[in-house]
Amino acid sequence: MSLVVGLMSGTSLDGIDAALLRCQADSRPQLLEALGFDMPAPLRQSLWSLCHAEGIDFAELARIETQFCRLQAQAVAALLAKSGVNATDIAAIGSHGQTIEHRPDGNFPWTCQLDNPNLLAELTGCPVVGDFRRRDLAAGGQGAPLAPAFHNALFRHDTQWRVLLNLGGFANLTLLPPHNSALPVTGFDTGPANVLLDGWHARHRGENFDSGGQWAASGRVDNNLLKRLLEDPFFDRSPPKSTGREHFHLDWLQPRLADETPADVQATLSELTVESVARALEQALTSEQRATAGLIVCGGGVHNGYLLRRLEQRLAPLELMPCEAFGWSPDWLEAGAFGWLAWRRLEGLSGNLPEVTGAAGPRILGALYHR
The missing domain is CATH 3.30.420.40 (ATPase, nucleotide binding domain)
Known part of the structure; x- marks a missing residue:
């Protein structure tokens, strides 16, 4: 049994979703706690400008990435405080990062998520799994959806x-x-x-x-x-x-x-x-x-x-069914997914579905950064 945290910041750039999960083999993942951490307006504007930039200043990129990572760390701290769980009890944080560009088609497919798992591990004291999408992309997949x-x-x-x-x-x-x-x-x-x-x-x-x-x-x-x-x-x-x-x-x-x-x-x-x-x-x-x-x-x-x-x-x-009937709020599924993918990485289990992404086969996704 493992406690993992999933972090997700989507294309709306409105904030960071953080979810605490319990994962174990032969059992459905359980959502234990979750929260949304608002994106400050200046950081949102900076991220927005990166998403639409024709050229990038690397110093500016590093500055924005650091600000984003520190906000992730604040979200993790708030989630752990809310749940009463210590950082040392967390098996891993699954960090999706912030997508800046996603171009999976053409002769040179690529995807870019702004993230700094090294700094996040340092700030939180937790192992971090990041960079989930590019392994699937390397195997000929779209890198999404995961x-x-x-x-x-x-x-x-x-x-x-x-x-x-x-x-x-x-x-x-x-x-x-x-x-x-x-x-x-x-x-x-x-x-x-x-x-x-x-x-x-x-x-x-x-x-x-x-x-x-x-x-x-x-x-x-x-x-x-x-x-x-x-x-x-x-x-x-x-x-x-x-x-x-x-x-x-x-x-x-x-x-x-x-x-x-x-x-x-x-x-x-x-x-x-x-x-x-x-x-x-x-x-x-x-x-x-x-x-x-x-x-x-x-x-x-x-x-x-x-x-x-x-x-x-x-x-x-088609009958509409509420997520709550399965023990999950509809707001936390994506964050939960990346916590679960981090657990899969720790267990040495594949995280993609080739029938979904088009990859050549199942692949273990993400890179592990120790605490």
Whole structure:
């Protein structure tokens, strides 16, 4: 039995999620404690500038990386204080880092997560496992998504199909066939989710996100705009596939706009997420499988009531199932996944699913930095 901490900072750049897990062989990972640690506005802006930089000053990169790492250490300290656990009791911290660029396709595939596991181990007094994605990339995979292996450990059912939909900056699916099936677990990114919704809302309303989807609900879906957005080749690509902010961003959106009102654009961006998820499911599952599957939704998008209502209407008869029924809050699954991947690294177990990422085979992910 091992206690591990998972750290995750997603594409929204709103903060660091920290989760404390208990992991052991032949048992589902247990969530013991979790918290969200807000990203200071200056650091958020610095990270945002790196994500869209045409050139990078290495001294500035080092400064931002150090600030980010110190914030991670503060999140770990707060989590351990909240849970009453000593740093010496932690087998490892699984640190995803902050994705700056993710370009898994082409002649020179690469991915870059801003992280400093050496400094994090020094500051926390805990072993750290970092750099999870590049081992899968080296084996010919996309390096993402990595969470489906964790979803498999948590949610797979003996006789029922289950689908997990993560609504973070980007939307991704994990398709979990029943244990009595010979079919493999699969998963892939379907397209943008909060990354465009948050960016458009911030541009026009001055706040980082559309609380409850209220602004989107005040608009009208523009089907002509939706059609133009869905013409992007990414949506028609077959899995394995992953994407990121370097593909979908407001500069991608701008030339596709005509004279729509800002609220109508927000409603249409919500519908883009809904429709791209729905089409992906229709391609991946038969109508019979969809009719009997349960849909578990997680990520920050679960707090967008308008988006969830539209998903429920569009994806029927898929039954929406709460993460809480399985002992997990939908907010902590991604952080939990990287804690679990760190445990897998310690145990010498593979962390990727080749059917998901396209890698040549199972690989042990991450590098270990001792306390």
